[in-house]
Amino acid sequence: MKINKIIIGILLISSCSQNNSVNKKVELNIEIEKINDTLSKATLINLTEQDGKEINTIRIIEGTPGDVKAQIEEIKNTSFLNQNNSYKNLNSKTIEILLEPKNGSLAKGTVRFDEDNGLVKLNAIFSGLNEGIHAIHIHEKADCSSDDAKSSGGHWNPTFQSHGKWGDVNGFHLGDIGNFAVNSSGDGYMVFETDLWCLSCDDLNKNISGKAIIVHQGEDDLVSQPSGAAGSRISCGGIIY
Numbered sequence: 001m002k003i004n005k006i007i008i009g010i011l012l013i014s015s016c017s018q019n020n021s022v023n024k025k026v027e028l029n030i031e032i033e034k035i036n037d038t039l040s041k042a043t044l045i046n047l048t049e050q051d052g053k054e055i056n057t058i059r060i061i062e063g064t065p066g067d068v069k070a071q072i073e074e075i076k077n078t079s080f081l082n083q084n085n086s087y088k089n090l091n092s093k094t095i096e097i098l099l100e101p102k103n104g105s106l107a108k109g110t111v112r113f114d115e116d117n118g119l120v121k122l123n124a125i126f127s128g129l130n131e132g133i134h135a136i137h138i139h140e141k142a143d144c145s146s147d148d149a150k151s152s153g154g155h156w157n158p159t160f161q162s163h164g165k166w167g168d169v170n171g172f173h174l175g176d177i178g179n180f181a182v183n184s185s186g187d188g189y190m191v192f193e194t195d196l197w198c199l200s201c202d203d204l205n206k207n208i209s210g211k212a213i214i215v216h217q218g219e220d221d222l223v224s225q226p227s228g229a230a231g232s233r234i235s236c237g238g239i240i241y
Ligand SMILES: [Cu+2]
Pocket: 135, 136, 137, 138, 139, 155, 214, 216, 227, 230
């Protein structure tokens, strides 16, 4: 019997935990084998890491190719939503992270990063915010565990510049993405791209993996030090690639 084995991908979910354990890591490896024209088999190996301990669970799914695919999709979606934070596709260097409300807010968001040819694109949508202008930054640590999100540290600033407007000749933090507008329904979006970032590369001055996206209650004035006087942190998500 001929078996075509295809490794379709790895799902990595990293969660800024809301309980005591920090940086819980979940990695889901999926292998799909075509047993014959009507039967497929998927092996799911789920690696979780909590408080330094690694736990492996293995699950086998067999059925028609359609069934197997549907079940995998469901598992991926459930993991993604429940574990709340990131989805990684190894092939396309894409990561999608969910921002969780902080400081008693209802502010949520989904931020997607795509890296291609040295360019990182950010596409983000937000909901549950107050109408108006809100700051968005990359902060130093992918740790959203505290209620005020201060666990994520200050602005990510590997090049030791002053806070400022992105691209300013007098300097700016590499986390100074800027501001976005929110409409009367509480929704907003942000599109941004730069070649000054990378997803999980060796250049510490570019690597945004391990940092956090923070959305603020107020507007970044692009001048005040050290962080633009943007007010409290209302939404947070760890960038774990
Ligand atoms: Cu900030």
